[in-house]
Amino acid sequence: MAHEILIVDDEPDIRALIEGILSDEGYETRQAANSDQAIAAFKARRPSLVVLDIWLQNSRLDGLGILAALHGEEPRVPCVMISGHGTIETAVQAIQNGAYDFIEKPFKSDRLLLVISRALEASRLQRENSELRLRAGAEAELVGVSGPMTQLRQAIDRVAPTGSRVLISGPAGAGKEVAARMLHARSRRADGPFVALNCATLAPGRFEEELFGVEAGSDPTAQPRRAGVLERAHGGTLLLDEVADMPLETQGKIVRALQEQGFVRIGGAQRVTVDVRVIATTNRDLQAEIAGGRFREDLYYRLAVVPLKIPPLRERREDIPALARHFMARSGETSGMAPRELSEDSLAAMQAYEWPGNVRELRNLIDWLLIMAPGDAREPIRPDMLPPQVGASAPAVLKLDRSSEIMTLPLREARELFERQYLEAQLLRFGGNISRTAAFVGMERSALHRKLKFLGVHAEDRAPAAAAGG
Numbered sequence: 521m522a523h524e525i526l527i528v529d530d531e532p533d534i535r536a537l538i539e540g541i542l543s544d545e546g547y548e549t550r551q552a553a554n555s556d557q558a559i560a561a562f563k564a565r566r567p568s569l570v571v572l573d574i575w576l577q578n579s580r581l582d583g584l585g586i587l588a589a590l591h592g593e594e595p596r597v598p599c600v601m602i603s604g605h606g607t608i609e610t611a612v613q614a615i616q617n618g619a620y621d622f623i624e625k626p627f628k629s630d631r632l633l634l635v636i637s638r639a640l641e642a643s644r645l646q647r648e649n650s651e652l653r654l655r656a657g658a659e660a661e662l663v664g665v666s667g668p669m670t671q672l673r674q675a676i677d678r679v680a681p682t683g684s685r686v687l688i689s690g691p692a693g694a695g696k697e698v699a700a701r702m703l704h705a706r707s708r709r710a711d712g713p714f715v716a717l718n719c720a721t722l723a724p725g726r727f728e729e730e731l732f733g734v735e736a737g738s739d740p741t742a743q744p745r746r747a748g749v750l751e752r753a754h755g756g757t758l759l760l761d762e763v764a765d766m767p768l769e770t771q772g773k774i775v776r777a778l779q780e781q782g783f784v785r786i787g788g789a790q791r792v793t794v795d796v797r798v799i800a801t802t803n804r805d806l807q808a809e810i811a812g813g814r815f816r817e818d819l820y821y822r823l824a825v826v827p828l829k830i831p832p833l834r835e836r837r838e839d840i841p842a843l844a845r846h847f848m849a850r851s852g853e854t855s856g857m858a859p860r861e862l863s864e865d866s867l868a869a870m871q872a873y874e875w876p877g878n879v880r881e882l883r884n885l886i887d888w889l890l891i892m893a894p895g896d897a898r899e900p901i902r903p904d905m906l907p908p909q910v911g912a913s914a915p916a917v918l919k920l921d922r923s924s925e926i927m928t929l930p931l932r933e934a935r936e937l938f939e940r941q942y943l944e945a946q947l948l949r950f951g952g953n954i955s956r957t958a959a960f961v962g963m964e965r966s967a968l969h970r971k972l973k974f975l976g977v978h979a980e981d982r983a984p985a986a987a988a989g990g
């Protein structure tokens with residue numbers, strides 16, 4: 521498909537000249553004479569590139585202003601500036617502000633075409649690069665600042681280089697696979713493969729061929745040899761995701777393969793020796809599975825050499841702002857849209873929600889917000905823009921409808937109501953931790969204690985364990 525180029529210049533004959541040069545080269549073009557037209561044209565359909573004059577008459581914004589507005593919409597569309605006599609300094613400024621390059625008037629058509637083709641190529645490479653980075657590096661770093669997350673990262677740093685088997689437990693969507701990737705990335709096997717087998721989605725009859733592979737039959741063209749995950753993970757790490765879903769019979773075979781660091785392919789006779797580190801995850805209580813006869817105890821002890829636990833998100837609400845911002849930046853990168861800012865109030869509302877789907881649910885919410893949240897893309901996300909299920913759990917202090925009730929109260933009671941709701945919400949954000957809440961709200965620890973007592977707020981009620989119960 522031909523690239524479409526938006527030409528922004530106040531002089532009609534310059535626009536016509538540029539259009540002529542570009543369409544001769546097979547580019548599609550559109551024109552805008554001032555900032556409002558340029559922004560409207562850009563919003564109506566993203567062009568591949570913008571040629572932008574620096575000095576425009578009869579325009580609300582000059583070239584630098586338009587550049588900022590367009591980059592606010594979509595930072596990845598390259599802009600080539602046209603500078604006239606005496607605007608070179610501004611052109612340099614424009615490059616510092618993210619323009620791709622500039623050309624000076626009067627310009628030769630060759631120079632214009634060269635700069636444009638380079639800009640389009642750079643933009644293609646940049647897009648390809650970030651897609652590759654996202655695919656290759658599919659989250660191998662646990663984001664989060666809470667105590668449990670910090671301890672988990674420390675534990676991963678300690679055990680990653682040892683090569684021990686690790687069993688990671690935690691609810692769905694909490695980040696078990698990210699933890700497994702992080703263990704691999706920080707191990708001595710980081711250059712080797714990371715192979716995952718999802719035991720929850722595999723039909724019971726398929727486990728053994730997936731694990732051990734299939735030997736070629738006597739007629740290799742009829743059934744070529746197929747390597748299983750153990751073989752493909754040689755020199756690297758094998759993740760057995762949701763290991764409790766593995767049939768008992770397969771569990772026995774895996775125990776043997778782990779013990780012997782080798783196995784025989786299905787239909788084969790020759791032993792395959794492999795060097796694989798196995799990491800397993802589960803969202804079930806494996807002790808209960810063992811007691812119920814559904815999980816082999818010997819496999820448990822082989823896998824759980826080092827057990828790690830990831831708590832549900834509602835037990836580490838302090839991670840929510842960092843995670844939300846991280847996912848917003850990520851979504852912006854993948855979608856090519858400018859990331860939106862998240863207001864402190866909207867983050868506080870997210871911190872009050874229970875997140876039954878854990879981090880995965882938060883990630884989906886942010887993807888949704890980037891595309892669907894109302895308002896201008898440059899406006900921060902406010903609590904009232906959140907979907908109802910999240911907004912409904914926002915602390916009362918953030919819900920505007922409380923104001924009507926507050927207006928019926930005398931000042932002292934209204935102030936107390938506000939203070940109670942405000943402090944309850946802050947305690948929730950800081951996981952019930954008095955010292956951190958006190959530091960944030962700007963009070964002495966002991967004064968905060970007295971205030972909470974006076975208002976009848978029990979700090980323990982806001983602690984994670986209680987929050988987890990509902």
Ligand SMILES: Nc1ncnc2c1ncn2[C@@H]1O[C@H](COP(=O)(O)OP(=O)(O)OP(=O)(O)O)[C@@H](O)[C@H]1O
Nearest residue numbers: 659661662663691692693694695696697698879880
């Ligand atoms: N601490 C974290 N930092 C960054 N991303 C995270 C974190 N935790 C989870 N994620 C992201 O949330 C999503 C769910 O995480 P992941 O797949 O690791 O969960 P899981 O516990 O393995 O879930 P399941 O058991 O349902 O597969 C992924 O997109 C992952 O990238």
